Amino acid sequence: MVIVTTIRREVLTLPAAELGPDNPLPPLRLLHEVHRIDDRDREDLPREMARQIGYERLRSLLPVRVRDGYGRTREPREIDALVIENDRLKATVLPGLGGRVASLLHKPTGRELLYRNPVFQPANFALNGAWFSGGIEWNIGATGHTPLSCAPLHAARVPAPDGGDMLRLWEWDRLRDLPFQIDLWLPDGSDFLYVGVRIRNPHERPVPTYWWSNIAVPEERRVLAPADEAWHFGYERRLRRVPVPSYDGIDRTYPLNSPYAADYFYEIDDGRRRWIAALDADGHGLVQTSTDVLRGRKLFVWGTGAGGRRWQEWLTEPGTGGYCEIQAGLARTQLEHVRLEPESELSWLEAYGPLDARPEGEWAAVLRGAEVRLEAALPRAELEAAYAAWKPCADTEPGEVLAAGSGWGALEVLRADWKLPGTPFDEDTLGEAQEPWLHLLRAGSFPEPRRVRPPGQTLVATHWRDMLETAPATPLTEYHLGVAQWHAGDRAQAVRSWERALELAPSLWPLLRCLAVADQESGNHERAADRYADAFDDLCHERRDNGESWTAATAALGRETIEALLAVGRTAQARDVWRRLHPATRERGRFRLIEAGLLCAEGRAEEALDVFRAGFEVADLREGAEAIGRLWSRVTDEPLPAHYDFRMRPPES
Incomplete structure (x- = not known):
């Protein structure tokens, strides 16, 4: 048959x-x-x-x-x-x-x-x-x-060259x-x-x-x-x-x-x-x-x-x-x-x-x-x-x-009026993530959010950066403009945009975090630690609930803040940030590794070793990363246990 x-x-x-x-x-x-x-x-x-x-x-x-x-x-x-x-x-x-x-x-x-x-x-x-x-x-x-x-x-049925169906x-x-x-x-x-x-x-x-x-x-x-x-x-x-x-x-x-x-x-x-x-x-x-x-x-x-x-x-x-x-x-x-x-x-x-x-x-x-x-x-x-x-x-x-895929293609096609036969990016695919950018495209301004929440996604292509530069200079506009300028390599101008936004912004932590990264990239690690600490304080005061978006923001900013503070030897401040993380976040494998590093920095090597002995899995461990092995070697001379060994290259001679 x-x-x-x-x-x-x-x-x-x-x-x-x-x-x-x-x-x-x-x-x-x-x-x-x-x-x-x-x-x-x-x-x-x-x-x-x-x-x-x-x-x-x-x-x-x-x-x-x-x-x-x-x-x-x-x-x-x-x-x-x-x-x-x-x-x-x-x-x-x-x-x-x-x-x-x-x-x-x-x-x-x-x-x-x-x-x-x-x-x-x-x-x-x-x-x-x-x-x-x-x-x-x-x-x-x-x-x-x-x-x-x-x-x-996006996926659809299309006639194939032989007259049948094609995906x-x-x-x-x-x-x-x-x-x-x-x-x-x-x-x-x-x-x-x-x-x-x-x-x-x-x-x-x-x-x-x-x-x-x-x-x-x-x-x-x-x-x-x-x-x-x-x-x-x-x-x-x-x-x-x-x-x-x-x-x-x-x-x-x-x-x-x-x-x-x-x-x-x-x-x-x-x-x-x-x-x-x-x-x-x-x-x-x-x-x-x-x-x-x-x-x-x-x-x-x-x-x-x-x-x-x-x-x-x-x-x-x-x-x-x-x-x-x-x-x-x-x-x-x-x-x-x-x-x-x-x-x-x-x-x-x-x-x-x-x-x-x-x-x-x-x-x-x-x-x-x-x-x-x-x-x-x-x-x-x-x-x-x-x-x-x-x-x-x-x-x-x-x-x-x-x-259905994302609405980003539809936004780009609307902006440029491109004709792309065979791959329609229809307006009905536009969603919540694209809404403020659609408003910028049509009204020339970037809308302020109706409720307090972490800032949405940023677009950085030249045409979007140009629109942000000519839009009314609200704090959120300046935040997104700074990100686009940073991407373009104009770091000094990005810092100026973020600093301008700080003067009027109701939400400070996204701007302070961007400025902290800029400080780190320029080698000013002490000021970066200050800004990270201030950003995390502001986020803890601003977050409205334990919903997914706030929890994700707290975990991401908390992780960067602890790392920045430890980099300049401020272990007590790093411990304070650790305590203010959500309990469920502290139980994640990535944060168990951070806890072991924090204990090690506090001179509590045996307790750090206990974290390893209790066991954890860093779900987002990066390909080729050797962080677990390096920390292990700081707390003990014992061989690295097999379940922590993700090393991908020959040992250095």
Whole structure:
């Protein structure tokens, strides 16, 4: 019986942690990002790569907020899904979680082609915090996991090139102010999921862009890519060329052969077909291929060291098996950003499906065999023809709406009157977060809130900054203007805007906190501590209840205040801030670690050690962070317990 390709709604029930509230403090500092190299290392890189590595790195995460309100208590929760299915494949997509393809099932063999995470557990891996592992994720914006990892995308049914149904996902990338879309469809009888991607630049200026499709697969695989060399990048932050498959006497194409976490960016010759595969010992597995615009291919491994194993457990359920990542991107490495010309677009077609090929043996022969099997399963010419057939469909207006994303794209389209066929950002998607900015756009003024509450989200693009500069200079306007000026690099003017607002503002703590960050960045740590302490006092007097937004603000500001006070040796003041945190906040793992640090600063090392012995889990521990190990070494000479060991690099010699 032939099953016609269908798209339907489904609900997954998984053990899942709650995402919780976003951090209401604007991220004025760029968060720690591991994918950076010393500028001196660029001298030995190919010219194009060196130029793109240095091109338009992020200055901050603004206007995106940090998502750090999640925990590690998992309960059965329902997650909305969209299922695309034909008689060969079944793809399960999570529109509310970045459009992640959570599962790709090959029905004739019953094989799951991806690593399917049995839980939903956010962790601090995205540029703005919350991220989860498994499946296929779509990373746009800048080096790292997208801020949309745990955010909703718009989704709708659209006619596919072959006349069937296609699932369209689209959103507005706020880091770079770019709209993008992802079209997924399964031609009848096909063993491959087709994915058409388009990024558009509607601006009259060039914009840096970035894309990596990130595919989680079981780590008991051999990873194949058509290359004899790769660029190796580890947590030592050095980028160097290494041979493939082996260097230092170890075949690195087997993920479990690497002792430490590492990236391998494959050097694929121009003209050679772009693909990457992960095959088990019997030669079964997944292959990803694409048209040539999607140039790069990568393998990420966690490594077999204690830290890598701990992260694997952290992101899923212990005992459920580990994973590695195979990836495909616009540039050779993830350290690069690509120039997208004014009023232009980038598009390509990807395909995901099963591959049966011999994984063992001499490298060149293995690659030749895999390429022959790939060409038989999905000829390169057929993929190119599918891309050509999809391109006109990319502008087709969506039909039935299946999920809603954010209202930020609608706000931008209203402002500029852009025409973006195929990706409608309708006014009915505007929400509470966009309301004050819509008022600024239409009335020329930024409205004061009707009730006392933490300030809303800030927009920082040049056009919004210009509107704030010409709007009446109310305290809230000056607050948002200062944030936009800070993002633009005009720090002195940002400080002046915040100081002006202090004279009339009914709510002082958001401004004092911004000024404290400015003091820290300029090296004035004593004044920063003063301002942080004053800000926390003001917040404690102003907060109206124990609701989610006030609790999130108190936790975020309290954490920064304690750290600022400890940095200048004011332990008694730091302890006073600690006492005024909400009791539930003090019980969170992050704050248990802060408590241990506070006890250590007070000279109470044994009590700090007792905090460790009692046990805690820092839900938002950052990838590559070593704070737990450093504090442990301050309080004891004992070896770091395995459940606290998240170290990702070799010990320093």
